[in-house]
Amino acid sequence: MIDAKSLLKGKNGISVELSERLMAGHVAVFSPLKPLELLQIADQRVQIFTKENKEHVSLPLNMSEFVIESLGKDCYARNIDSEFEKMVLRYESLVYDEVDELVDIIKIKRAVPVLNETTYILSTQPNDWFIEYLSLEISAFHHVQNFMLEEVKCSSLLLDLNSADPEYWLTELDKIDLNRLGVVGFTHLGGAEEYKQLACIGVKLIESNNVDIGELSLCANHRTDVLRNLNDRRRRFLQTIYNPSVKFDNGVAVVEVPAPEFQTSFDPNDFDVPFMGLHQARFGFSKVVGNEKLKSQMRLIREQFKSKNISQDNIPKGLLFSGPPGTGKTFMAEAFAHELGLSFIVINGADVVSQGCAVTNIKKLFEVINKISPCLVFFDEADSLCRARNENNPVHSLAVNTLLAQMDGVTSSNNSCIFIAATNHPELLDPALLRAGRFEREVRFTYPTEDERLQTIQVQSELFETRLSQEECRVLASLTAGQTHKAIQNIFRDVVVYSNDTSQKSIFNLLLVTLLTNLSSGSTNEHDFKSKKLLHVKATHEAGHFIAIKSQFPSASVRMISGKYGVTVSDELDSLDIFTKERLNKELIILLGGRAAEEVMYGEEQVSHGSSDDMKRATxxxxxxxxxxxAISQCEGVDVSQLRTFEGKVDQEANKVVNTAYQEAKSLVNKYKKGIEQVTDMLLNDDYILESSLNFIELEKQGDSVYAQRLH
Incomplete structure (x- = not known):
């Protein structure tokens, strides 16, 4: 056992003996090394390897940072050597597996994206070649001749070591906090020996006669990024995943390693919390379809969290997501975590309660949260864990008490985290959970609106490569009322991926079959469609609805009619703003228009059972x-629902209003028989008619050839 500080031996840098024992795994370190010290160990290991294998393997300038990044939460001194060896062996194996030609040298090339950083090039006496290189990228670098360094703006340093003595640089660099800077010192080949003492304060030495200023700048920026973010990656258990590729050219195999993807190197069993999930959020608000009002509300909350001008006491510590199932509560929580740049912890409330002792589980959970924070903790199905306390269940009450105490402990510490609870039944939650400092702000989720469903349908149409017109998308949006975004996606998946009938029917027709099977007022079995008489009656029924809609609301949109499926899609049929008796009468005429058309065209004896649902809705x-x-006769202004003696009056008044509307509907059918016949004929020839075709139907009153009304 040895303290980490003993690994560093004054100005001579890292003790070689201790470093070798450490790399061999013979030394256990009981105090953590700083990122800069870890990079020093990695630098030394890369230098040793380069000297031993210079003719066979060529490593990038940022190999040290490359190794440190790949370790994730296991970024300890003892693991640097083994990880370095694994990486080199992995890429050598990759070369020999993919390249059949003779390989003279393996060159590992690490691609580092250009960071939006400010790089200072420091030189006391820049020579001609330095000025020449500098002029190529003059906008990207700052030249400081007398070392007038503004630390606030500076993120990484390039030192022209040839321009001053080692003592000068040692004196100047001692004034700077190098733990937040990436420093690269470059000198002519073979001239770095005298500057070795700079390594003890974090300067990475580069020897070259052909200095590439751009490559050095990337190396310094990358080093800055590692120094700045290593502790955060440790805490959040971030591990980098690389997908390299190999290119072969004249005996040189180049292994190109692109910018890494991040994953959480986390095993819940490490903390004995198997019901907990932890990962980095994969998408932000831009991937959330619809819910524009909710996203605006969440963006405002996000700005509150990020703003330095707002007191932390005024920022909500927790949010309550409430609403029907499938409305995107979990999706929004993950997007919110991504927007804030926090780790995303998911806990199912039912698992906490069912898997062992709830109190113990909650304590173990918050042990992890305190280690990982800041983070976003999402309690799904919160009503199973946070249900209101009662005397009949003391165990549950104790669990809620423990949760409250643990939440207060986290939110009052410096490493605060954000809590989000999701439930379909907010009324069941314990009131103490809704006070300030806990789930203090409620965000309500609802089923998507028609415009939001339209947006989802358009997105899914592109994802599944289906050719749906704008008009067809609007029809599908009207038919999916009450459906969630996920349900719409499942419909597309079932139809496009699993359907084998696409050769005979269009995708739109197959989607209609899926949606209308449950919406149809009549039977949709195939043997019903073989009956021409039944299909004729159904077509007439829907034509009656169409005539009623256009007569009551001439500018109304009738997006689709289907006699086969017994459906008429119109905004007016599902209107919710009925506030007057006049509007009620129009709605009843529309609902009863189908039955009226059947009776007028075929007689009362031929009215089908397809009108039963319309009559129920109308009544x-x-x-x-x-x-x-x-508006009950003799009871105006009285809430008759509270008076049992007047229940019969409601039935009488409703009977009167419905009968009146039905007579008016029959009168309309008699006036527009020709129009009904025209629409019926069209429905018999097609499974459905879209709005673009319906707009060209001209309707004439029966017996009056002069009067004509064009329907738009």
């Missing part, structure tokens, strides 16, 4: 609106 709507308006 229920009439009773509900009349009661809410207080």
């Amino acid at each position: 229920s709507m009439a009773k509900q609106v009349l009661v809410s308006l207080g």
